[in-house]
Amino acid sequence: MSELFLIPARGGSRGIPGKNIAILDGRPLIYYTLDVALAVAPKANICVTTDSDAIIKAVKEYGLDIPFKRPENLATDASSTYDVILHAIDFYEKRQSFFDTVVLLQPTSPFRKAIHVLDALKSYHSNLDMVASVKKTKSNPYFTLFEENNEGFISLSKKGNFTRRQDCPKVYELNGAIYIMNVKSLKKHPPSKFLKVKKYLMSEEDSLDIDTPLDFFIAQTILSDKNKK
Numbered sequence: 001m002s003e004l005f006l007i008p009a010r011g012g013s014r015g016i017p018g019k020n021i022a023i024l025d026g027r028p029l030i031y032y033t034l035d036v037a038l039a040v041a042p043k044a045n046i047c048v049t050t051d052s053d054a055i056i057k058a059v060k061e062y063g064l065d066i067p068f069k070r071p072e073n074l075a076t077d078a079s080s081t082y083d084v085i086l087h088a089i090d091f092y093e094k095r096q097s098f099f100d101t102v103v104l105l106q107p108t109s110p111f112r113k114a115i116h117v118l119d120a121l122k123s124y125h126s127n128l129d130m131v132a133s134v135k136k137t138k139s140n141p142y143f144t145l146f147e148e149n150n151e152g153f154i155s156l157s158k159k160g161n162f163t164r165r166q167d168c169p170k171v172y173e174l175n176g177a178i179y180i181m182n183v184k185s186l187k188k189h190p191p192s193k194f195l196k197v198k199k200y201l202m203s204e205e206d207s208l209d210i211d212t213p214l215d216f217f218i219a220q221t222i223l224s225d226k227n228k229k
Helices: 029-040 053-062 081-093 114-122 213-228
Strands: 003-008 046-049 101-104 130-136 146-148 154-156 172-182 197-201
Touching: 003 029, 003 081, 029 046, 029 053, 029 114, 046 081, 081 101, 114 130, 114 172, 114 197, 172 197
Parallel strands: 003 046, 003 101, 130 197
Antiparallel strands: 101 172, 130 172, 146 154
């Protein structure tokens, strides 16, 4: 099985300016993901797709080449990750490099480790559309998630006869750390329409996804605490 390890790193970010290369514990955030990618794949199979000259510079300083600069039309707030993935696949196939899977590693998951990626790859097989990393969610649709109807009243998102949260079916939340996607499936439809999806369970801490300044503060606090030990 041939894997393309794709790291999407757009330059723009509303919550944290320059987020993907913001300095976390002395290093650009994207370096944590590059560490993992290099631990599990050869350089030729790692692709950082970005529109940002600053990110390109940071990645080259790390020691990796950037095969292409992402087109501006794929780097807006309205751009979809799916289109970014298809663009990368097309780039390589035009150069006679064909991959069976795309392993998407978002640079906002600094606590994802190489062992997580390797374990997730073990659970993937060609009859699947995708293996996606998840965490146990605290927001259970049988117990704590509500929807509002046209009259302005709220009711549970999913019906059930449960009086304790512990009795509800287990519910999982995508953590954004690892997506292993079948290229044949990707060419048919976007991941949101995949039917054969297996989970790869990660812990709460390892699942931390940096989206807001608070997330960044939590990550820095965790790393600072570890450095003291």
